[in-house]
Amino acid sequence: MATSKRKYRAVSSYSALSKLLKKFFYAGQHGALDFETTALRPAEGRVRLVSICSDKVSWLVDFDKCGGFRKCAKLFKHGRWVVFNSGFEMRWFIAAGAPKTRCIDLANARRAVMGGGNYSLKQIALWDLGIEMNKEEQASNWGAKKLTRSQLDYAYDDADTTWKLWLHWTKDHTPGQHDAMVMLDNLVPAIIEMEEQGILIDVKHHQTLVDGWEETQTKLITILRTLVSDGEVRNINSDTQWGDYFAVIMPDNWLSAWPRTEKAGRLSCTSAHLRRLAGNATGTPLETLFDALADYKTVTKYISSFGRTIINTAQLAVDGRVRPRVNIAAARTGRFSTSGPNVQQIPRNKDILGEPTSVRKSFIASRGCRLVSLDYSGIELRVLALLSGDKQLLEDMINGDVHLEVAQEMVGRPLDKKTKEGKEARQKAKGVSFGIIYGSGARGLASTMRTSVGRAERYIDFWEGRYPDAFGYRHKVMAEAERTRFITTVDGGTIYMGKNPDLPKCANYPVQRAALSVMARSIARHKRTLDRLGEASQPQARWDRVFMLATIHDALIDEAPTKLAKNCLHMMEEDMTYGYLAVFPGAPTDRLVEGGVGQHWGALS
DNA sequence: AGTCTTCGCGCG
DNA sequence: AAAGCGCGCGAAGACT
Numbered sequence: 001m002a003t004s005k006r007k008y009r010a011v012s013s014y015s016a017l018s019k020l021l022k023k024f025f026y027a028g029q030h031g032a033l034d035f036e037t038t039a040l041r042p043a044e045g046r047v048r049l050v051s052i053c054s055d056k057v058s059w060l061v062d063f064d065k066c067g068g069f070r071k072c073a074k075l076f077k078h079g080r081w082v083v084f085n086s087g088f089e090m091r092w093f094i095a096a097g098a099p100k101t102r103c104i105d106l107a108n109a110r111r112a113v114m115g116g117g118n119y120s121l122k123q124i125a126l127w128d129l130g131i132e133m134n135k136e137e138q139a140s141n142w143g144a145k146k147l148t149r150s151q152l153d154y155a156y157d158d159a160d161t162t163w164k165l166w167l168h169w170t171k172d173h174t175p176g177q178h179d180a181m182v183m184l185d186n187l188v189p190a191i192i193e194m195e196e197q198g199i200l201i202d203v204k205h206h207q208t209l210v211d212g213w214e215e216t217q218t219k220l221i222t223i224l225r226t227l228v229s230d231g232e233v234r235n236i237n238s239d240t241q242w243g244d245y246f247a248v249i250m251p252d253n254w255l256s257a258w259p260r261t262e263k264a265g266r267l268s269c270t271s272a273h274l275r276r277l278a279g280n281a282t283g284t285p286l287e288t289l290f291d292a293l294a295d296y297k298t299v300t301k302y303i304s305s306f307g308r309t310i311i312n313t314a315q316l317a318v319d320g321r322v323r324p325r326v327n328i329a330a331a332r333t334g335r336f337s338t339s340g341p342n343v344q345q346i347p348r349n350k351d352i353l354g355e356p357t358s359v360r361k362s363f364i365a366s367r368g369c370r371l372v373s374l375d376y377s378g379i380e381l382r383v384l385a386l387l388s389g390d391k392q393l394l395e396d397m398i399n400g401d402v403h404l405e406v407a408q409e410m411v412g413r414p415l416d417k418k419t420k421e422g423k424e425a426r427q428k429a430k431g432v433s434f435g436i437i438y439g440s441g442a443r444g445l446a447s448t449m450r451t452s453v454g455r456a457e458r459y460i461d462f463w464e465g466r467y468p469d470a471f472g473y474r475h476k477v478m479a480e481a482e483r484t485r486f487i488t489t490v491d492g493g494t495i496y497m498g499k500n501p502d503l504p505k506c507a508n509y510p511v512q513r514a515a516l517s518v519m520a521r522s523i524a525r526h527k528r529t530l531d532r533l534g535e536a537s538q539p540q541a542r543w544d545r546v547f548m549l550a551t552i553h554d555a556l557i558d559e560a561p562t563k564l565a566k567n568c569l570h571m572m573e574e575d576m577t578y579g580y581l582a583v584f585p586g587a588p589t590d591r592l593v594e595g596g597v598g599q600h601w602g603a604l605s
Numbered sequence: 606a607g608t609c610t611t612c613g614c615g616c617g
Numbered sequence: 618a619a620a621g622c623g624c625g626c627g628a629a630g631a632c633t
Contacts, residue, residue, distance in 0.1 A: 116623095238629060239612065263611060270613065301614060304627055331623050335617085342625045345616040380617090438621035448621070508622040515617095553617040553623090 008051070008058040008156045012065040018075050024057050025079030030104070031057065032163035033081040035089050036155050038143040042095030048142040049152075051159035060156050062147070073098035082106055082166045084121045084158075087188050087195075087328075094192070105185055106162050108329065109169045112180035115495030115509075116329035118337070125161050128168055133161060176492020183491055183520050184329050190527035190548050191326045197547045197559065198323035199343065199363050201314035202600070206362035210307040213299050216353060220296040227289045237300065242293070243267035271297045295353050306347060306359050313341055326550070332495065333512040334520075336551055344552050349602050361602035369545075370565035373604045374572050374595035375555035376518065376580070378402075380437050383514040386584045387490060388473035392466060398588045403429045409462045432459045439474060439507030474507035481506050489513040490583060491520075514583065515554060522579025523551060529571055530558075555595070565597040 011017050025031060031054035039045025047069035052059045063069040073096035083089045086103035093101040110124060111117065125131040137154035144151075173181070224236060233241045243266045247255065254277075259268040271294040278290035313322045322341060330337035338344045349358040365371045376382075381402060385393035396402045401417065407429035408415050415422040428449070435445040446456035464471040481487050481501035486494040487509060495509055526548065533543035546560040546568055556576065560568040576593050596605040 235629080240629070261612065266612090268612085272614095297613085301627085305615065305625095309626090327624095330625095333623060335623060337624050339625060342616085345614085345625065347615060375617095435621060438623095440621035441619080443619090444621045502620055504620050504622065512617095512623065555617085 007160070008053075008060045010152075011059050011061040014066045014072065017061055017066050017072060020057070020059065021075045021079065024054070025076075027078060028080050028102075029078075030054060030080045030082055030166070032106075032159045032166055033076075033083055033089065033103075034155065034158040034162060035092060036142045036151075037092065042092050045143075047092050047096075049147070049155045051156045053156075053159040053163040058156070058160070060152060070096045073101070076101050080104055082109075082162060084162050084165075086185070087192055090188055091192055103185070103188070104181070105188065105328075106166055106169070108181045108184040109166060109173070111184060111329045111334070112173070112177040112493045113169060113496070115332045115493075116334045117332060118327055118330040121158065121161065121165075124165060129161075129164060131161055131164075133157065174492070174494075176488065177494060178492075180489070180491045180493025183493075183517065183524075184334070186524040187328050187520055189531075190523045191328055193527065193548050194326045194550055195323060197549050198317070198321035199549055199559075199601075200319075200321050200366050201310060202362050202364045203311055203314055203320060205364075206307075206311055206314075206359075209357065209359065209362065210303065210311070212355070213303050213307060217296065217299050217303060220292050220299065223288065223292045224296060227285060227292070236296070239269040240266060242269050269293075269297075271295075298352060302347070302352065302357075302359070305345075309341060310362065324550075329516075331512075333509050334489075334493070334516040335512060335553060336516075338550070343550055346601075358602040361600050363601035365559055365599055368561055369559050370562050370597045370599065371549070371601060371604060372558040372560050372565050372568045372572060372595075372597050373555055373601075374569065374576055374593045375552075376515070376576065377591060377594050379515045379518065379554045380511050381433055383490075383518065383584070384437060384470050384473065384511050385467075386587055387510060387514055388470045390467050390469035390473075393470045394588070398590050401426075402433060403427075405466065406432050406459065406463065410459060432463060436460070436463055436471065437508060437511055439504030473510075474503060477506040477510055478503055489517070491517040518580045518583045519551060519554065519556070520579070521582040522556065522576045523548070525578050525582075526556065526558075526572060526575035529575055533571075557601070569595075569597055 011020060031052050034051050035047050036049040037045050037047050047063055049063065050061045052061065063072060066072055069092065073093055076093070077098060077100065080102045081089070082104050084106045086105040090101070090103050093099060093103075107119070110128075122133040122135055125133050134154070137151050140151055142151070221236065228245065233245050235241055246258070246267050255267070259273060260266065261268050274290045274294040274297070278287045278294065281287040281290060310322065314320050317323065322343070324338040324343045325340050327337045327339065329335070346363065347357070347359045349356070349360060351357065378397060381393065382397050384390070385397055393402065396405060403426045404415060404417050404422070407422070407425040410429055411425050415425055417423060417426050431449050432445065435448065440448070442453050442457040442460055445460065446453045449456060477487050478501060481497040485499065485501070486496055487506065488494050489510055490513065495513070497505065530543065530546050530548065534546070537543040541564060542561055543564065546558060546564060548556070549559050550557045556572060558568055558572060573593055577589050580589065580592060581587065598604040
């Protein structure tokens, strides 16, 4: 109500703010806090208001009347500030010279109980408390000389709701859930660094890639159009129209075996299936059509998702860098996501349409620097072995070769992984273990591996026989989920599984989460390492110029001055080993990480 | 004209 | 009852 009595105290001088903070937030007392700023980044604006809310206080502070936020920032050092999306507020504290201010992310308090997700405050207020938030003032003019009553009320409501949600989620936190929350909160400084740094794009190289793709695309359109007129398929990009077309021209025995889309039940037109069809039509014009269409789809995907958008984003920034958002625990399991652009989905180096293509080569180190990168090898199988206490699986991971064992079973005789046959069989066998990690049944495995259900069943039986504890782990998880609706993860957090928990998720979530846990400890540790070295850096060893750039689930990427790159790699290895041991004390660290140093992301060795 | 859903596909 | 996990993004087409 616009006419309601003010629920908060207006704080409008430095001395009042100082006195109040000393009185109520002197030794780690918690309070919810929310900024209203005139811009999204400290370089471009200022903090106008902060609303503060706890059981004892309800304040609205106008920094324009208190000498400005820069002057006031240090006053917040003794409190613990509950913030929704604390990375935002932390940036302003850092920019104002108060980087040690302690913030707790409300979203992480919730994620520690429910599992990850990327939700707005408005959304969770509605879900968890049934509160409807009005966000109309969010983008209003926070630089105005005089703020409206509606703006002030809005500013206050955010902190008020944040505090209510904080109480809601933390009043029954178990110690484990608290630990999980702290684990996620500890990622914030590293994520701020990644988002600030971004990654440099070699626009020129990327442009030549895009030019090549477009040339290929043009050729493919010509081929497709000689086979199918635009009267038959008007929009060459439309799978719907292609599906309708095939439904008309293909014989019934092809159509009956044609996979359908899930919701609408149309003929599915994935490029994988098109290539299979091409294989069934060798020597006919249909082979050319299916192959050309599959190729066209691939190259079109590259152009639309990894072509112009990357160049545009890079050119939008003055320094030619792309700055993706790095979203903590955006996935249900706690994994990161990245967006705008999503650097976690940049294609690996591989042959596309017979041409060796390296999109990652366009992601380069700054002048005088190198990219430094390590990834955990086989981290998910490894953590499954450790979670389930499966001795044989761990032994095979450390001293043996899981995939080769499975491959030999599949072929029915011993294999040498150095031969071509051995390599291929081993590659195929990886699919079995992935299937296990994903909780696949025989049918699912058969369809992804393109084999019979009977054979898939045999593979799974073999896996279960060799690694009984690892295989049986899913049933323990499932039992917990059915009993409590939650599963408990290795870091002490929980994930809500809904009223009807399903086996594939129960098999996979704890594994994916444990891998995330390991990476989370590593990231926090590595950031501390770099900060420590950066503070003590000398002119000849500029550790203050080493930055974390990105994490791709099981990989970590830094940028470092060339002279420090090798050293940085060692630091990273140490920190990643530490992260793993923090989650699995005493676990074997043999062959844990691999990677290296390079000019660009395409080649790190 | 703007928003939502579906499909497909890149990555781990 | 049956079940291969997790994301973000672009395009098409439907819906409002």
